[in-house]
Amino acid sequence: MTSDSQNQTANPPPQVPIAGVLGWPIAHSRSPALHGHWLARYGIKGHYVPVAVAPEHLAEVLHTMPRMGFVGANVTIPHKEAVLALADVVTDRAALIGAANTLIFRPDGTIHADNTDGYGFIANIRQNAPGWIPDLGPAAVIGAGGAARAVVASLLESGVPELRITNRTRLRAQQIRSEFGAKVVVYDWDDAGAMLEGALTVVNATSMGMVGKPPLRVALDALAPGTLVTDLVYTPLITPFLAEAQARGCEIVDGLGMLLHQGAPGFERWFGHRPEVDEALRAAVLG
Structure with missing residues (x-):
């Protein structure tokens, strides 16, 4: 008969997905309110957090986030251009625009960069x-x-x-x-x-x-x-x-x-549900 600890090792609990927004500074971002509203509305177990990252620490933070349980992130000023050089895969539109605002962290640790602006x-x-x-x-x-x-x-x-x-x-x-x-x-x-x-x-x-x-x-x-x-x-x-x-x-x-709609593709990729953009969302983001 196996012990509870052995069962927990063999069958670890499902990981709660975490996403966030990277910027410097980041306190002004409305993305946490945006994604937080969607998580609550659809009853999804997940987290979305602001992450203040100085430019000199961007590469280190990006490559650490997947190991911390992050499934992806939004990117804002001043990192939108810099993340292109750090990503493993860059979509054609992100390459054409020369910037990325949405990152997806794959299970194998690779970073995919896209632009949904x-x-x-x-x-x-x-x-x-x-x-x-x-x-x-x-x-x-x-x-x-x-x-x-x-x-x-x-x-x-x-x-x-x-x-x-x-x-x-x-x-x-x-x-x-x-x-x-x-x-x-x-x-x-x-x-x-x-x-x-x-x-x-x-x-x-x-x-x-x-x-x-x-x-x-x-x-x-x-x-x-x-x-x-x-x-x-x-x-x-x-x-x-x-x-x-x-x-x-x-x-x-x-x-x-534009802010509300650009967030929808990332939310769907990270949390598995296509969210709606409506008046309730506008009210939540405007606070």
């Missing part, structure tokens, strides 16, 4: 502006950082016939054109207002307009009523950029939904 961006628009038809006219993107690259990739994949882009540092916008092709047209920062003429989709992909950041100073006179205008910033939910666009008769979509 573009998926989250498009899913947010389709949920909140269901009449949006991307291929009817040009899109205009303000900014050329990592988030902008994800937006550009997703808009081109969605079928926009032309993608106009501007950035304070023109070289970064030109780099996007060289990597994403001839549909991308670069405008000087001083001509950002003119870039909006005839555009049917307009995106602020900079941090300007966020609480604590300078305002986005782009003339919106050329915006036509009915244009879809969205902002990746979600603090505040309605930025001055969105408020002015709305006053001009544009359809607006705030940036919170």
Whole structure:
């Protein structure tokens, strides 16, 4: 007859999956509230925790996490680009964008890196502006950082016939054109207002307009009523950029939904359930 201790050794209890978000700093992240809501809603035994990781410790932490029971992680500033070099497998879209926001730790210890920001961006628009038809006219993107690259990739994949882009540092916008092709047209920062003429989709992909950041100073006179205008910033939910666009008769979509939707693919991979993005989730994340 075997003892209880022998039984426990032979049949260890099932592991409770752990995921988290890596950043430096990380206290501001809303991802724990997002995933915590889903875990509670679906009655899933699992944990999602913030993990503050200084850049010099990133490699060590990443390779230790699978041994600690982590099944994956989200990645935020400043680690989105650095994790690509540390991953064993990188998806095509993460490689194209040049950054990853979602990691999956396989049972054999290998690290898979993906980028779901573009998926989250498009899913947010389709949920909140269901009449949006991307291929009817040009899109205009303000900014050329990592988030902008994800937006550009997703808009081109969605079928926009032309993608106009501007950035304070023109070289970064030109780099996007060289990597994403001839549909991308670069405008000087001083001509950002003119870039909006005839555009049917307009995106602020900079941090300007966020609480604590300078305002986005782009003339919106050329915006036509009915244009879809969205902002990746979600603090505040309605930025001055969105408020002015709305006053001009544009359809607006705030940036919170992008955060919510980009988290869904990772949650499904880590915890085995495809979660819903709805008003209850928005309320939970907004606190």
